[in-house]
Amino acid sequence: MELKKLNKYIYFLFCNASLLLYxxxxxxxxxxxxxxxxxYSNIFSDLYFYSLSNLIYSLQLTQKAHQIIVHCKNLNKLFFNNIHSYILLSYYYFVNNIPNKTFNSLFKAYRIYNYHPDIYYILSLLSLSYKKYDICKTHSLGNSIIK
Structure with a gap:
């Protein structure tokens, strides 16, 4: 019963943070x-990553958002076993104009789950922004990428 109460409280905190962000x-x-x-150092759930991505997109990946990413990386190794962390990092690198690191993070996300739509979204942003339409061919993530 205590765990259920704790989970409701954590969920309540996430909801409040999202509303404040909104x-x-x-x-x-x-x-x-x-x-x-x-x-709660072991809260690394989908809800956590969804909330973190909302925060980072709202901040448009300013320095504060980068500090949060670094803090999470240092906090728990589980951060690097989750596809959302690589997608967030790739988006951070994309916004900060670091295409090689963007692609490397996308590739790591692709290896975890190759059908995630955000991978293709960021990859298309990357290729369009650098006008390198062959980036999908050159650095192919697999046969399912647009040729």
Missing amino acids: FNKIERSIQIYKYIIDT
């Missing part, structure tokens, strides 16, 4: 996420 209360939202990370 209403552009970014600093307060970051405080809640930081509290969740500091208090």
Whole structure:
């Protein structure tokens, strides 16, 4: 019963952080996420990554978002066994104009699960932004990539 109560409380915190983010209360939202990370060090669920991605997209990957990514990487090795972490990192590298690291993170995500739509979305952004339409051919992730 205690675990169920704890899970409801954690879910409540995630919901509050998302709502604050929606209403552009970014600093307060970051405080809640930081509290969740500091208090519950083993919370690495899909809900966590969904919330983290909302935060990073809302911040448009500013320096603060990068600090959160680095903090999570240092906190738990599970961060690097999750496809969402590689997708977030690839998006971070894309926004900061580092195409090689963007592609490397996408490739790691692809090796975990090769049908995730965000992989193809970021890959297409990468190829269009650098006007290198052959990037899909040159660095083929597999036969399922557009030729």
